[in-house]
Amino acid sequence: MKAVTVLSGGLDSTVATLIAKDLGYDLTAVIFNYGQKAAKREINSAKKICEILNIKPIVVDLPFVKQFKKSSLITDKEIPTLKIEELESEKVYETMKSVWVPARNLIMFSIASGFAEALDAKKVFIGINKEEGVTFPDNTIEFVNAFNKALEYGTLNKVKIEAPLYDKTKEEIVKIGHEIEKKLGVEVLKYTYSCYKDNGEDFLHCGKCESCIRRKRAFLMAGVEDKTKYIE
Known part of the structure; x- marks a missing residue:
């Protein structure tokens, strides 16, 4: 069985990839460089x-x-910082608006679906999740369902997006990833890259952006050792 995974190198897409690997899929990872500040670190993480996991990587440039x-991810605008206690506040909506890249998931999932059809694969695994779905509309199952409806007409072999984490929190995602790591006898979570910034070193996180804060909280709440290197 062949499948494609959209792999950013982040925690969510990596665990979705682990799930697909555990299910026995022959995977090809599509990795995107859309000019984001952390592109180099994300790509290096995804390749690692x-x-x-013995997966073929394909890097796609979207200049x-x-x-x-x-978006502050692709411009000189400053990326917002948060505190853990602010993750349940209205401030997360301000952060979302700052880092939102117009149509990013529409573009990336469409391209990944094209690769899937070309490779005679019928599934594309993605890492959307419940926690980010609160603020990001393209991280919801409603988005996935609508996209899959379009794929019925947009691909001859009816490629389907698989979102195994759509109803999971970051805490649950860490637990699932950790369990599959143990089952497969691999260690990958420590090589994931969640930070919105490039901190000058592979796998080194700022520890202050929303993505880093969510990562910190997830490992803490999951009771799994966080081997991530943080500046703060």
């Missing part, structure tokens, strides 16, 4: 994970996305 000139 592919190496460990035109920087022309959208909206």
Whole structure:
């Protein structure tokens, strides 16, 4: 069985990839460089994970996305910081608006679906989850269902997006990933990269952006050792 995984090198997409690997899929990972500040670190992380899991990586450059000139991820705008106690506040909506890249998931999932059809694979695994779905509309099962409806007409072999974590929190995702690591006899979570910034070193996280804060909280709540290197 062949499948494609959209692998950013982040925690969620890596655990979705682990799930697909555990299910026995012959995987190809599609990794995107859309001009994001952390592109180099994300790509290096994704490649490391592919190496460990014996997955073929394909890096796709999307230079035109920087022309959208909206998100703090692809412009000189400052990336917001948060405290753990602010993750349940209205401030997360401000952060979402700052880091939102227009149509990013639409673009990436469409391209990944094209690779899937070309590879004669019928599934594309993605890492959308319940926690981010609260603020990001393209991280919801409603988005996935609508996208899959379009794929019925947009692909001849009816490629389908699989979102195994859509109803899971980050805490649950860490637990699932840790269990599959033990089952497969691999260690990949420590090589994932969640930070919105490039901190000058592979796997080194700022520890202050929303993505880092969610990562910290997830490992803490899951009771799993966090081997991540944080600046703060």
